[in-house]
Amino acid sequence: xxxxxxxxxLHFKYPKGGFSLRIPDFRLKQNERLFIKGPSGSGKSTFLxxxxxxxxxxxxxxxxxxxxxxxxxxxxxxxxxxxxxxxIFQQFNLLPYFNALxxxxxxxxxxxxxxxxCLSSDVDMEARHFxxxxxxxxxxxxxxxxxxxxxxxxxxAAARALMGQPExxxxxxxxSALDYDLRDQFIxxxxxxxxxxxxxxxxxxxxxxxxxxxxxxxxxxxxVDRRSRARV
Amino acid sequence: xxxxxxxLRSILNRKLSSFLSLVSIALSVCLLLGIERIRYSTxxxxxxxxxxxxxxxxxxxxxxxxxxxxxxxxxxxxxNFEQDTYKEILKSKSIDWSIPISLGDSHKGFxxxxxxxxxxxxxxxxxxxKLEFRAGQSFETIFEVVxxxxxxxKLKYKIGDLITxxxxxxxxxxxxxxxxPFVVVGxxxxxxxxxxxxxxxxxxxxxxxxxxxxxxxxxxxxKIKGSDIDEANVTAAFLKLKSKxxxxxxxxxxxxxxxxxxxxxxxxxxxxxxxxxLGVIEKSLIAISFLVLLVSLFSILISLLASLNERRRExxxxxxxGASKSSVFFLLIVESVSLCSMGILLGLGILQGALFTxxxxxxxxxxLSISPFNFAENDIYFIILIFIGSVAAGIVPAWQAxxxxxxxxLIVKT
Numbered sequence: 001x002x003x004x005x006x007x008x009x010l011h012f013k014y015p016k017g018g019f020s021l022r023i024p025d026f027r028l029k030q031n032e033r034l035f036i037k038g039p040s041g042s043g044k045s046t047f048l049x050x051x052x053x054x055x056x057x058x059x060x061x062x063x064x065x066x067x068x069x070x071x072x073x074x075x076x077x078x079x080x081x082x083x084x085x086x087x088i089f090q091q092f093n094l095l096p097y098f099n100a101l102x103x104x105x106x107x108x109x110x111x112x113x114x115x116x117x118c119l120s121s122d123v124d125m126e127a128r129h130f131x132x133x134x135x136x137x138x139x140x141x142x143x144x145x146x147x148x149x150x151x152x153x154x155x156x157a158a159a160r161a162l163m164g165q166p167e168x169x170x171x172x173x174x175x176s177a178l179d180y181d182l183r184d185q186f187i188x189x190x191x192x193x194x195x196x197x198x199x200x201x202x203x204x205x206x207x208x209x210x211x212x213x214x215x216x217x218x219x220x221x222x223x224v225d226r227r228s229r230a231r232v
Numbered sequence: 233x234x235x236x237x238x239x240l241r242s243i244l245n246r247k248l249s250s251f252l253s254l255v256s257i258a259l260s261v262c263l264l265l266g267i268e269r270i271r272y273s274t275x276x277x278x279x280x281x282x283x284x285x286x287x288x289x290x291x292x293x294x295x296x297x298x299x300x301x302x303x304x305x306x307x308x309x310x311x312n313f314e315q316d317t318y319k320e321i322l323k324s325k326s327i328d329w330s331i332p333i334s335l336g337d338s339h340k341g342f343x344x345x346x347x348x349x350x351x352x353x354x355x356x357x358x359x360x361x362k363l364e365f366r367a368g369q370s371f372e373t374i375f376e377v378v379x380x381x382x383x384x385x386k387l388k389y390k391i392g393d394l395i396t397x398x399x400x401x402x403x404x405x406x407x408x409x410x411x412x413p414f415v416v417v418g419x420x421x422x423x424x425x426x427x428x429x430x431x432x433x434x435x436x437x438x439x440x441x442x443x444x445x446x447x448x449x450x451x452x453x454x455k456i457k458g459s460d461i462d463e464a465n466v467t468a469a470f471l472k473l474k475s476k477x478x479x480x481x482x483x484x485x486x487x488x489x490x491x492x493x494x495x496x497x498x499x500x501x502x503x504x505x506x507x508x509x510l511g512v513i514e515k516s517l518i519a520i521s522f523l524v525l526l527v528s529l530f531s532i533l534i535s536l537l538a539s540l541n542e543r544r545r546e547x548x549x550x551x552x553x554g555a556s557k558s559s560v561f562f563l564l565i566v567e568s569v570s571l572c573s574m575g576i577l578l579g580l581g582i583l584q585g586a587l588f589t590x591x592x593x594x595x596x597x598x599x600l601s602i603s604p605f606n607f608a609e610n611d612i613y614f615i616i617l618i619f620i621g622s623v624a625a626g627i628v629p630a631w632q633a634x635x636x637x638x639x640x641x642l643i644v645k646t
Binding site for chain 2: 085
């Protein structure tokens with residue numbers, strides 16, 4: 001397996017009049033840490049929804065782990081997402097009615113494979129391991145997520161994304177809600193954990209100041225050919 | 233399973249609105265099943281007030297009227313029929329036993345029944361239970377009275393007390409039979425039927441009550457013997473036939489009796505027509521409780537719908553973890569169903585608790601026996617119906633969440 005993700009001449013058009021976009025060629029190598037920079041409104045969300053299989057392209061090909069996913073059903077995509085991917089969003093990553101530990105374990109409850117791939121003897125231990133290696137204290141682990149700071153919440157989200165050795169982590173502006181000081185710290189911790197578990201990282205942000213952590217940097221505008229009027 | 237856990241946590245997270253929906257469901261369950269239970273118990277208690285009677289004999293009147301005043305002591309008897317007629321009817325070979333009753337007198341608002349020993353030997357209520365004495369025994373002389381259990385308790389009478397009866401059945405009566413005191417010789421055990429509210433005296437005593445004072449004086453002084461007194465005219469009589477086959481023949485013979493206008497009714501059939509006439513009230517009560525249920529289901533629908541917008545992120549999170557599009561739909565259904573199930577359980581708990589607490593009170597005050605831990609068939613249907621309703625109430629918000637989730641994908645614009 002050479003590429004984690006490969007898009008080949010992918011066309012997508014929003015059904016009700018919105019914009020359309022084309023991705024001529026995109027490749028993410030296995031184990032690669034890629035930084036995609038781009039302002040908002042450049043088709044970033046659509047791109048991520050396509051890569052994660054939540055949106056379906058009208059034409060073109062999409063490969064995940066060298067497997068052609070273009071014709072796969074959404075149920076098959078759900079399975080792939082659950083088993084091989086982890087996600088970190090900009091903010092509000094956590095279910096407010098579970099504590100930090102429960103939020104992390106949640107990813108293994110939706111996927112048996114992730115549960116099996118846990119290195120520790122049980123899911124609970126594995127979750128604690130990631131939470132601790134992202135500098136969360138024992139007390140914070142059991143706290144309601146609403147009582148955690150934004151930075152702590154983002155680290156809990158990172159721990160959840162890392163659970164069960166996913167092959168790809170998709171991060172959508174995970175640092176934009178963090179203070180400047182915390183950003184570098186967060187990213188270096190995340191990348192360190194990705195290296196340990198050999199996970200590819202697709203990191204999207206409009207903040208170029210953090211791009212130096214990554215193997216490769218791409219501008220979304222070079223990647224995506226976005227046409228017609230902006231999305232309302 | 234994980235969906236159920238998420239649903240439960242999410243319900244707990246929205247404590248106030250969940251609690252209110254829960255309570256409204258619980259109340260409608262209470263109302264619906266409570267009305268059903270009371271209806272069932274009332275019917276049961278009506279049906280078991282008298283048992284083992286094949287025909288009720290009385291003067292010609294409405295069948296329902298005859299049944300109501302003879303068995304349930306509701307309303308006043310219109311008139312009596314002659315003792316001779318009664319004796320004539322009793323000559324029939326198909327009659328096993330007969331209990332004559334004579335109504336029209338009262339004591340402090342409780343009805344006085346003139347009857348004979350057959351009443352204590354043959355009267356049955358419930359599933360063929362006979363009357364039993366809590367204290368004392370049946371009357372033997374004209375001046376003795378046997379009290380129903382509630383009469384004795386309410387008026388605090390005991391064996392040996394002297395009481396006077398009055399003419400007419402009102403609580404306040406102007407003609408008191410003052411010169412004619414009765415001694416309490418027996419008190420019956422509680423039956424939860426109108427028997428509890430009655431005083432029982434000899435048919436001859438009823439006759440003697442209506443003599444003039446001079447004649448009553450002579451009776452008291454022993455100048456008139458008990459055996460010389462005629463029995464009073466009869467208001468109604470309970471007949472038991474030797475064979476059920478004869479019921480309709482006997483009824484026809486009585487209805488065709490030429491010398492006096494009398495009739496006979498079959499208690500079971502007449503009761504059934506009584507239920508039919510009460511059916512409208514019953515149905516409107518049930519209709520009201522269904523409306524309450526409908527409102528409760530709407531409150532679930534509204535509370536789920538109102539929470540949806542703030543939960544868009546939540547849906548994206550579980551989708552990013554590999555949950556399918558339909559999981560988002562089912563999560564909301566599971567939430568409304570869990571809320572309803574908890575509401576049903578809470579409602580049942582409240583209802584059982586209330587019935588259990590009220591049981592003693594209702595039995596002693598109203599004379600209605602309610603059985604708390606008795607599931608009627610209808611109850612199960614109602615619960616299933618509420619359950620189906622809860623699924624239906626979940627569908628609108630579930631569909632909305634599903635559509636949101638499709639539009640949002642994983643990246644929700646906040």
